[in-house]
Amino acid sequence: MENEILELLENNSNLAPEDIATMIGASVEEVKDKITELEADNVIVKYNTLIDWDKTSRETVTAFIDVKVTPERDLGFDAVAKRIYKFPEVKSVYLMSGGYDLSVEVEDRTMKEVALFVAEKLATIDHINSTSTHFMLKTYKKDGVVFKGEQQENERLAVSP
Amino acid sequence: MNWEQVISKKVQDIPPSGIRKFFDLVSEVDDVISLGVGEPDHVTPWHVREAAYYSLEKGHTMYTSNYGLLELREEINKYLESSFGVDYNPDDQILVTVGVSEAVDLALRTLLEEGDELLLPEPSYVSYQPAAQLTGADVVKVPTKQENNFKLDPKELEKAITSQSKVLILCYPNNPTGAVMSEDELKEIAALVKKHDLFVLADEIYAELTYDDSYTSFASLDGMKERTVLLNGFSKAYAMTGWRIGYAAAPEPIINAMMKIHQYTMLCAPIVSQNAALEALRNGNQEKDKMVKSYKQRRNVIVKGLNEIGLDCFKPKGAFYVFPSIKSTGLSSEEFAQRLLQEEGVVVIPGNVFGESGEGFIRCSYASSLENIYEALNRMERFIEQL
Numbered sequence: 001m002e003n004e005i006l007e008l009l010e011n012n013s014n015l016a017p018e019d020i021a022t023m024i025g026a027s028v029e030e031v032k033d034k035i036t037e038l039e040a041d042n043v044i045v046k047y048n049t050l051i052d053w054d055k056t057s058r059e060t061v062t063a064f065i066d067v068k069v070t071p072e073r074d075l076g077f078d079a080v081a082k083r084i085y086k087f088p089e090v091k092s093v094y095l096m097s098g099g100y101d102l103s104v105e106v107e108d109r110t111m112k113e114v115a116l117f118v119a120e121k122l123a124t125i126d127h128i129n130s131t132s133t134h135f136m137l138k139t140y141k142k143d144g145v146v147f148k149g150e151q152q153e154n155e156r157l158a159v160s161p
Numbered sequence: 162m163n164w165e166q167v168i169s170k171k172v173q174d175i176p177p178s179g180i181r182k183f184f185d186l187v188s189e190v191d192d193v194i195s196l197g198v199g200e201p202d203h204v205t206p207w208h209v210r211e212a213a214y215y216s217l218e219k220g221h222t223m224y225t226s227n228y229g230l231l232e233l234r235e236e237i238n239k240y241l242e243s244s245f246g247v248d249y250n251p252d253d254q255i256l257v258t259v260g261v262s263e264a265v266d267l268a269l270r271t272l273l274e275e276g277d278e279l280l281l282p283e284p285s286y287v288s289y290q291p292a293a294q295l296t297g298a299d300v301v302k303v304p305t306k307q308e309n310n311f312k313l314d315p316k317e318l319e320k321a322i323t324s325q326s327k328v329l330i331l332c333y334p335n336n337p338t339g340a341v342m343s344e345d346e347l348k349e350i351a352a353l354v355k356k357h358d359l360f361v362l363a364d365e366i367y368a369e370l371t372y373d374d375s376y377t378s379f380a381s382l383d384g385m386k387e388r389t390v391l392l393n394g395f396s397k398a399y400a401m402t403g404w405r406i407g408y409a410a411a412p413e414p415i416i417n418a419m420m421k422i423h424q425y426t427m428l429c430a431p432i433v434s435q436n437a438a439l440e441a442l443r444n445g446n447q448e449k450d451k452m453v454k455s456y457k458q459r460r461n462v463i464v465k466g467l468n469e470i471g472l473d474c475f476k477p478k479g480a481f482y483v484f485p486s487i488k489s490t491g492l493s494s495e496e497f498a499q500r501l502l503q504e505e506g507v508v509v510i511p512g513n514v515f516g517e518s519g520e521g522f523i524r525c526s527y528a529s530s531l532e533n534i535y536e537a538l539n540r541m542e543r544f545i546e547q548l
Contacts, residue, residue: 001509004454009459019462019531022462022465023458023459023461023462024458024461025461055277097270117544156195156196156198156202157184157198158184158187158193158197158198158508159180159181159183159184159195159197159198159508159510160177160197160198160199160200161180161199161286161287161288161336
């Protein structure tokens with residue numbers, strides 16, 4: 001039941017507990033209790049809305065920055081990651097396998113602001129050896145949802161046997 | 162020209178399709194929400210479409226064996242064995258067809274002739290009767306009832322059996338009712354099949370869309386494989402309706418006889434569809450399971466919703482249809498469906514198009530988005546309140 005609730009909410013955080021209860025064949029109370037528990041345990045971290053900002057007048061710039069780090073004794077990468085994720089312009093930080101260590105997503109209003117953030121804030125942190133910044137040009141798909149391109153027309157006949 | 166003399170009597174005798182008639186009405190109304198669709202609301206999973214591209218790129222554009230690609234038949238057999246515990250010889254006991262529709266036609270033409278009787282549980286999918294009529298056989302309806310959740314009652318079946326009875330059609334999970342027969346219930350039917358020496362056409366196209374219990378294939382019952390043409394396909398489980406690809410599995414003499422008709426009419430199923438089907442069987446389980454889960458969730462929503470607005474509806478255990486009673490409204494199935502369409506723009510299929518015993522019911526498909534289902538339920542509630 002837990003995973004089914006999570007899958008439904010991940011796809012649509014607007015679903016009411018009543019609807020979820022009907023869909024999975026549980027009582028409303030059970031569903032509400034489960035959701036409260038999942039929220040308390042921080043399994044459900046936050047309820048987000050997926051927005052295609054490109055369709056609005058808001059101008060923002062997003063960059064993905066590959067960061068190479070010398071891990072600190074006893075602390076590994078965590079201490080550096082923490083110093084990075086505290087900045088509000090940092091949207092996400094992942095520890096990666098492969099050619100670099102941390103993948104940092106930064107959002108700001110202009111390219112210049114992002115560049116300055118990298119040069120002045122990020123690159124100067126102790127134990128960071130190098131950064132490589134990639135600006136995001138266009139979002140095709142995010143969190144499993146296709147943003148742009150042709151809308152999938154419903155070509156089904158309205159009536160079929 | 163006197164067209165009545167030109168067109169064969171057998172074809173003239175086939176009544177116009179009730180669904181077709183309704184389709185014409187629907188095209189005159191704007192902004193409809195349709196619960197009238199008999200196909201999945203998903204596009205074929207991408208990996209299947211991609212496999213079809215790839216097969217075209219590699220130049221797989223030729224005829225295949227009349228039976229279909231051996232690789233595909235082998236994969237079908239593996240699937241039937243692992244999913245339903247029935248085992249066929251891919252060489253001569255499996256025939257790949259252009260949808261299950263072709264397989265129904267082939268099987269009925271192979272088994273029936275003038276004077277034979279076909280036993281058809283009703284309400285029934287719309288193709289069986291016309292296909293049987295074309296063979297010259299008589300169709301004997303066996304009504305199924307709401308109080309039995311539209312399962313085939315062995316007593317009703319036995320009443321309908323005569324010395325002319327030859328073939329029984331079983332379609333579970335059922336279109337249009339969503340009814341499913343359990344293993345024990347099927348065993349009772351199997352006993353009658355044996356006792357009266359019948360042959361069974363088991364249309365199991367909705368087998369994968371079974372929600373609460375595990376599915377029993379009729380051919381897996383003791384002694385029934387020898388008396389069954391098992392039909393299945395890819396349209397419903399893998400959202401592949403437009404590919405027109407299905408198959409029949411049966412004892413070798415039956416498949417050989419069906420093949421005789423198939424080779425002269427179709428030659429073979431389209432090779433692109435066969436390659437796509439192969440990919441679906443090999444790698445399609447994850448997507449299939451996701452779709453099945455989502456149908457089950459939507460079934461729960463629509464059954465609850467219909468009962469709440471006063472349309473009495475049992476919870477079907479399979480397919481993607483619910484078959485609520487509209488008797489409480491005092492309208493006939495056709496009046497209900499027509500007025501609901503014209504007054505609220507919601508499409509449902511009047512139950513009588515599936516045979517007389519469907520009168521008093523409507524078929525609603527829940528292969529539609531959750532938003533559509535909620536909106537349709539709201540509109541239906543308003544419609545019923547205003548009656």
